[in-house]
Amino acid sequence: SWNHTPQQIADLTEELIETTKAFNDHIASLSSNLTVEGVLLPYIDFENESQLLINQLFFYQYVSSDKDIRDASTAAEELFSEKMIEQSLRTDVYEVFKKLQEKVDSGMLSIASKEHQLFLSKTMLGFRKNGLHLPEDQRQVVKSYLSKLKELCIHFSKNANEENGYILFSKEELEGVPKSTVDSFEQVDKDGVQLYKMTFKYPDIFPVSGFANNETTRKTVYLGNGDKCKANNVILEEIIALRYKLAKLLGFNSFSDYVLDETLAQNVTTAVSFLTDLRRKLTPLAQIELEKLSEFKGAEVFKWDFKYLENKMLSKQYQVNETEIAEYFPMESTIEKMLAIYEKLFDLEFQPVLTNTSVWHEDVRQYLVLIGEGSNKKFLGVIYFDLHPREGKYGHAANFGIAPGYAKRDGKSRAYPITALVCNFSKKTESKPSLLKHYEVKTFFHELGHGIHDLLGRTEVARFHGTNVPRDFVETPSQSFEFWTWEKSILKNLSSHYLTNESLSDTLIDNLVSTKHVNGALHALRQLHFGLFDLAVHQLEDDESLELLNISRLWNNLSNEVSLISSGNYTVDSYGSFGHIAGGYESGYYSYFFSEVFGDDIYYTLFKDDPMSVENGRKYRDIVLSKGNSEDIMDNLKLLLGREPTSDAFLKEYGLDK
Template identity: 30%
Template structure:
């Protein structure tokens, strides 16, 4: 999941004279009240040239809001200071949310250039607020006298977060410290943006074309892979078949091709993104150095200590112990799984006696092994997971659990022809929100899958609720000229995962945008998404939609049992692999001196305890590790495993009471999904489950 900044969002009209270029505000769709259903963004009217003028207007307005708070002659109160800060910059948040969400989903060279120009302005604006001694003194006065205001839970949390954000944003530093903080945050914003741009450029820069004369190289591939490659080649004006580094293209080829030479070439290209052309190695080292320096300004020994103070885990020792516990419990099984695949590859005749299982062999051998041992393959599964049917099935699941319905609305503008907008309604017909669904890869879209808010839920000063607008983006298998989009099982789970994030956003309730929806501790935000993956192998759920797209036959229980068994047999390997990512993240953010060794050497040392396949010299994931260097998961990647502990324990209640049980679902919605960040996540979890989570549930699940 990718999270954009979530600040109050109200779209208001500004006088025409406020816009300095790009036409009047009445002509700029980012500055006018949308005449669209539910105030949805005017994607059909927004053009690239509208962004910078809109940002100029919105920044000026936001600065005026802050100035009014600072100059208020009245003594500081919760309403005139804390709530006023929360509601400031409404238009800026609207413009920024739209722009940065589209920069992930539908970018261009022009948008990337605009982002580079905008980042310093936005960081400067943020710093001007948090480093303003007058504003901070007002916030501190309210915080010091908080017992006098009779605050409810949401108010108290808003005050606590606001005060801490100022302290952690440099408000308490001396002038030299503030000046250095400004410089560090400006440089970090620029470098993180450049890191993301380099990853996308590196992903798009490499393709592998197999000429028509080499048809034997693709003859073994399933029809859907071959057709997809042919379509890709045709779209590029090439003959034959083309593979890209987009996962929807790269993944199937690595899974079904036996050509080790081509697969090694592809694997090395994928795992050297950000090395060489579009190089991110120095950027990664500089980001780590700047983060260390930033933490030092506040007296922390490293950046992880600074970050984890505001996480559910709380500190580095807890994270390290958590990772070590899971690694110790599962590494032995993971090594057994690797050894078993090695033996199978030779015994089955796939490769000769001298064969050594290499990383580029993993997908192919594991797929063959899964097919032989469990008599199941993606080719067998995919016909039951036609995308449109899966979508309707997931909608049906949400209706059974929560009573909501999804209605497509073509009157809601979209930003690309692939995108479909849906209204979401409660059982009583009341409006819940809007969800956009954007499923397929394209050159203008970053890889992976994510949920983003276009508008968070909040309550206006007069009590009017503003309902959320969210989007689900993926890079799923595209339809071909002869076959509809048929999902792999992994893609199906990904759909469920991101849909869980969307429900978290859609079910948001509360007064303040900064506390609703997905605005929660990062190591808690994956619970609503990861719990959804559990339904992927429930026959009662699959019967709602998982039918063969040609015959109409329901997915048989035998196949489901095989899927479960095949998932379990590599669960330990997958777990250790994820722990390696988390260890790499923690290593970068627990350094106490700038990194002087190469990125490749640093990463190899950091992940050595979790290395269970051969290390390949010259490769590294760090230069393309967008989660920690371009996104918001620095010192937080462990949160995926942390959330797995939560979801394994939480889903056991559904297993006990029924996977469609409305009472359990209602409790999950009331205590987890709707509460956002209004209370501490452990308080919310215990209220739902009745006890604190334990790692045993996850370890048992991995080793079963």
């Protein structure tokens, strides 16, 4: 259920801490006659069975409308993380596993399950990455670094989620912004003047940035949005310094080396070379795109101009109007038809839970998911949709795994996955239903791709379930699913005007599809800025580099140099709201491009000729999506594609194949 009080969150967290300590005490007491059945399997079971409650208690901080509950959830995660770091650094537990590993290596013990073998291997690697092989004094330093890092990352995230800034504009300053957006703004009387309150939530800021005719308005939005989380700037400086020190203490050249050895890239050199080469190839194309924008404006293009000019260009040259397109994607019918696509491809059924639901907010939808046909249908898991913004809620779009699936010890039954999509789409108004912009439809497909990956997981061990794959593969399924939002036949079926129920016309679909790569190189360079910044701050190799690091200067210089678009000599430290860098993607933002190579290859090979190929949908499900990280990713990709993966489709998508 989702009705925990702040006190219950605190009490349950304390119970989890005590239970974990008692379990590890038991493992540590097993000094002799070590067996797989006595050590490894109970350890796996305990980890499997703990995940649901842990994830649920800490999820509240991202979605609860009650600040007391959000604060309790944050405090619980801080306390639990601190105590779990202590548990992860227990040398007595490490010694037990070390002896177990030695017995396996010598042939005295055997592990039948490949997943269980992998679990032991990953556990031993985790012990080493926590410094269990170091002397006591150094282990204490590692502990202090890990504890402080977790605390700082939690606060970074909380500051971003709790951000509630706004800008007041007059009606004249909002000229050009869609009326439905302006009408949704809270009105404030200031000195007898009626002003409109624009928050920095997506449904507010995107239409103003993209349609306000007044350049001063757009610049004000750009500068305000860039500085909305300034408290996080200092936090990030401390995070970067601690990560550098941790990596050095553990014997790595840099924090990137510490992180990337378990990815498909395997090392920072590969990641940096990949992004640098992509930047080199994209820059000439981006320069041509920027010249066209400059000609369109008749003057220099600044960052606050980009989306506005692009929208004007799309409307004038391609007859594509974002607001008009959205009228064909009312949320209710779009969700229904989108789910039908996944149902057909992967043999699923989504059943909405309309009564006796247990959710954390009245806006949340709950679905039971089944797999199979007719009498062979089986329960697969649960997915939640939390789709609209509210105060204190996570401000971007993401999929949150609440409970992983895994095989229970009886060998017959399973624990089923629970997953949640958290987005921020506009709510319905008195005159219109919630209408999705095309980019929001794409976002929905992307995040649901993560949810599907989570639901389809069929592993023995929770640690390898669903999206628990290498960071530079986790985006692959979602990126492959984005292609469906550009296919003519799919768009025809997916669209339904909220007044007439008519689908998009062939002409409008053709126009929309023709815009897919408009300014594609410029968009890609913006993402490359994030990826290159992320790697730059995490590949510091000596104290002097750390001492000389000026994060603000690096961020702003890279922004102007890589994206090619000027910020008008303004210093905008928007890294304070770069949530990925403190939320699990540290030294991993390159993954969005790296994963895309595989995602594009999968779509071109399996679905480009027939987007609704049931045969290939099942292959994708069974060979890749269901396996999580339980088998070698590259081996499964080769099996799926019938060959080694290539970058041909990726290069073609960016116009780099010529």
